[in-house]
Amino acid sequence: MLDRATLSLYRRLLRYILPYKKLIAVTLLALIFIAMMEPATAWILKELVDESLIAKNPDSFVMMPILLAGVFIVKGIAEYFSKVFSQWIAQSAILDIRSEMYRKMQSLPYSDFQAYSTGKLMSKITYDVPQASNALSTAWVIIIRDSLTVTALVAYLLYISWQLTLLMLLIGPVVAFIINKASKLMRNSSRNMQADMGQMTHQLEEGLNAYQDIKIYGAENYEQNRFQNTAKSLLTNTLNVTKVSALNVPLVQVLAAIALAIVVYIAMQMSAKDMFTPGELLSFITAMALTFEPIRRLTNINETVQKGMAAAESIFSLLDLPDEENCGELKPKAIKGEIIFKDMQFTYPNADKATFDHLNLHIAAGKTTALVGQSGSGKSTLVHLIARFYQPQNGTILLDGSPLKDIELDFLRQQMAFVSQKVVLFNDTIATNIAYGQSGISEEQIITAAKKAHAWEFIEKLPDGLNTNIGDKGELLSGGQRQRIAIARAFLKDAPILIMDEATSALDNQSEKMIQEAMETLRQDRTVIIIAHRLSTIENADQIVVLEHGQVVEQGDHQALISANGLYASLYQKGEQIGANV
Template sequence: MFDRQTLSLYKRLLSYILPFKGLIAITLIALLTIAAMEPAIAMVLKELVDESLIAKNPDSFVMMPLLLASVFIVKGVAEYFSKVFSQWIAQKAVLAIRADMYHKMQHLPFGVFQSYGTGKLMSKITYDVPQASSALSNAWVILIRDSLTILALIAYLLYISWQLTLLMLIVGPVVAFIIDKASKLMRNSSKAMQKNMGQLTERLEESLTAHQDIKIYGAEQYEQKRFQDTATELLTNSMQVTKVSALNVPLVQVLAAIALAGVVYVAMQMSAQNLFTPGELLAYITAMALTFEPIRRLTSINETVQKGMAAAESIFELLDQPNETNTGGKTLDSIGGELVFHDISFYYPNSQHPALESFSLKIPAGQTTALVGQSGSGKSTLVNLITRFYDASSGQILLDGKDILSLERGFLREQIALVSQKVTLFDDSVAANIAYGHEEHDRQAIIAAAKAAHAWEFIEKLPDGLDTQIGENGNLLSGGQRQRIAIARAFLKNAPILIFDEATSALDNQSEQMIQQAMETLKQNRTVIVIAHRLSTIENANNIVVMQQGKLVEQGNHSSLLKQKGVYSQLYNQGQEFNE
């Protein structure tokens, strides 16, 4: 059941309950009491037969029933405290594990976060943690209580007849071998189940998020099959664990029963030769029978332990991921907003082709620079490098002459406001969404930001105004309203660098016009980077940068680029849009 790897994992898992040493001590005392009461039952039965039924001792007529009742009362009280305290300790540990995992997810490097995927990360918290919780709440209690119980009963059996007890213990190595083999099979199947649950959660998340696309493209059967295949694989692995566990328990019990039958036969012969008193014979058989239930529980808990260890392995794999690096950690007294890219190259993980190659560009402070190009040209990659979601493979990015790698990461991101086509809102009030990450702002500042973003005109008409709950990802608002909330958030942040990532590409003309007005106001006195989709959004830019396959191929203002009759001019004359 416990090889070296399992012991190491379980030890690390148990470290989460160590802060509760006092309650652990009480629980252990309760478990010791429970273990001591098992042989006490057999001892009372021995005296009941020998003293009350055979010797007819009148003093025992009252004493023995009282002793028997006392044993069960003490055992019941101890079981109550052990269960309540162990569960409380386990739930506090689970709370700590979930907090550590959530903290880790917030600080994972962007690339690692993307490699896991949302579904797999959700599965780790929603599925893996409860599996580990069972190993924390039930497993260690059963392991300690039933191991102590078996030891106490064997000690009593040795006291009555060490010869018979050694005969009974012959099956021990066989039982240990069976449990070890079953453990390895269940661990492997449990790991496969972890993977299946991650895939199942991923499928579910995709289907719920993309339900409109599924319907419009008639892909219901395709998605149903993908979900069914993953669910079937999960069922197969679950049944593998169940079958091994179901065979493991009765096989151990059959071996124990065979040993018991042999011992009972020999004990009966010894009793016939007056080597046992009737009470000793009954006590011995009772004590042997009492070992059956803890043996069964120890064998059954093996499934819980193996599932818990597979879950713990998955949890600690995540927790052991390195956080975002933060070399240097400098801050600057003031930010002008000049950005310089010097010979930047970047490769995405597991990619052989550069997303950016020998890219150099200067973005002056306080001016608007537009990035245009077809999909895969490197526009969004450039933004990811500015925000340090990724770090360049080679080259330097300078902010006001300072390498951004030398700046404290949080400080750098404080200087940047991002408004993208894909607006992210939270299931909270309008006010909380505008002030997201900046809860220190008062209501008047939130209202001023909403007015500047042309959002106040619809906010004040909402049922509860700023306190209106907007639903998951703002689904109770229109696309244009959601976009204006995002721009109000950028106004409130008041960062010197502003990035518009195709912020108006999915809007109708009226919404776009209102948002364009808000964006023009927001651009004032800021360094602005616009990833362009519609030509109307970039014609007034101070500098337009044309990108192809990770390289800068043209730059200049709108009129100068048209005169060059190059890539920009060709696309403009063809009336094409720059799709990301």
């Protein structure tokens, strides 16, 4: 059941309960008392028969019932403390594991984060952690308690008759072989269960988020079949674990029953020859019978352990990923916002072709630079490189003359604000969403930012004002209102570098006008980088950079590029709106 690899994995999991040593000590003490009470019960039955029923010892008439009641009282108290404290320890450890996993998710490199679907990450916390928790609560208590119980009972059996006990123990190697085979089968199926659960959670998330698209395109049956196939695979692997576990337990019990029958037969023969007192015979048979239940639980717990170990493998595969590299130490006192790309090369992981090959670009401080290009030209990638979500393989990116990689990462991102057309809002109050990520912000500062973003005019009309909860992803607000909350957030941060993923293409005229006015105010006195979708909205940019296949093909202001009659002029004259960005 617990081979070397499993033991190593389990020891690592048990490290999460080590901070609770005092509670562990109390739990172990309770488990020792529980184990001691089992042979004590068999011994009391021996004395009850030999001393009370046969020898008619008057002292035993009172003492034996008291001892019997005392055994069950002690056992009951010990079981209470062992269950309560073991769960307390386990749930505390689960909290620590979930916190560590969430921290890891937040600190992953962007490329590693993108390698996981949201559903699979959610599955690790919502499904894998509870599976591992059973190995931290139920499993270790049963393993320790029942191992101690079986050991205590075997010791008592050896005391009564070591010959019969050794005969009984002959089935041990056979039982160990069966459990070992079952462990391997259950571990493989449990791993597949983790993968199926992650895939099902991912498909569930997609289905809920794409509800309208599924309806419009009539894809209900396709999505239902896709979900059903994953659910069937999960069912198959779950049943595989159940079948192995269901066969494992009765097989061990049958072997134990055969051994018990043989031992009972021999014991009765010995009793007939006065080699056993009646009390010793009953006590021996009782002690043997009492080993059945702990052995059954130990065999049955194998399923819980293997599921827990498969879950632990999944958890540790995430926790073992390296954190986002933060090798920089520079924290310049004042950031102007000049950004220079020098001979920069970048290729996405596993990509066949470089996104940028020897790119050179100058983004002036305090000016507005618009990035223009077809889908796949590298606009969004350029922004990701500036924010250090990715690192270039070769070349240099400079911020105010300092290599970007030498600047402390958190400090670097504090110098940036981001306004996207895909607004990210949280299921919280308007005030919290505007002041997101910042502490010590007064209500007056939030109101000022909201006014600059033309958001205050609708916020003050709400019954709870800034304390209004905006629902999941801000869906209780209109598209224009969500955009203005995002702009207010950028106003409040007041960062020297502003990145804007043009945010007005899907809005009505009134909302667009308000947001354009707010964005024009926001752009003042800072370095602004605009990912341009509609070319008509960037005519006033100080610099327009036209990208194609990762290269700068044109650069200049609007008038100069129109006069050059190149790619920008062609796109502008067509009134083309640039779509998705890479």
